[in-house]
Amino acid sequence: MAILLLTSASGAPGVTTTALGLALCWPRDVLLVDADPHPSHAVESGYLVAGTDAGAGLADLAGAHRAGTDLTAALWRQVIALPGIDGRPSPTARYLSGFGHPAQPALFTMIWPAIAASLAELGDAGVDVIVDLGRAGPDGPPAELCARAGAVGVVTRCGLRPLAGLAVNAEILETVASRTTATVGLVTVGAGRPYSAREISAQFRMPVLAEMVEDPRAAAVLSDGAPGPRGWASGRYAAGLRHSASRLAGLLAEAAKEVAL
Incomplete structure (x- = not known):
């Protein structure tokens, strides 16, 4: 159960930026999967600044599934190495791009079970998986991913407006919790x-799994590919990412041990 799902119940609290930052700071091999049902290619147009061919990603897996080919092998062929903040490829972080058209997520209803199984295989092989689910729809995230997850983080900012939106959409949180035996908790931005x-x-009667520092200028390095301010890697924002990545990786490791017992 080495799969971490990240989602939000309302608004745009920074799920993708959080997921990307965690992947770049993850202490083990990790795969970041863009499974946002509202496709925008945010990583490609932001952090990668359209300078890297991320391939067809999830869209290609539908064809592989129809053809009956090895889905895990097909998935791995679509993966690219993420560049680190210094521009060199990260030794541990890889990326699978998401949907290329708004109609594609609806076609994956029958494919998610196989993809979830393939992601679990990667976890068994020592590669942790972070899935960026973006803002959850009224039906919640795919049940198959929830069932395979080791932890589910609901990202939220800490102001009255985002928390009111989270409260209004409390049924989404209940749906997520009903689909998994994993720890479901909050990932706060700007506590x-x-x-x-x-x-x-x-x-909200939910544990806080991680706390992210709110620093728009530092976050823009990840969200928009902006030049890093001096001392970015040693600043509070990056330090917070490293601390949260270590904590969440430990949570996944504990979940995997419990399954093995």
């Missing part, structure tokens, strides 16, 4: 602005 992680956890 203390104005509500603390502890206050938010108590309000």
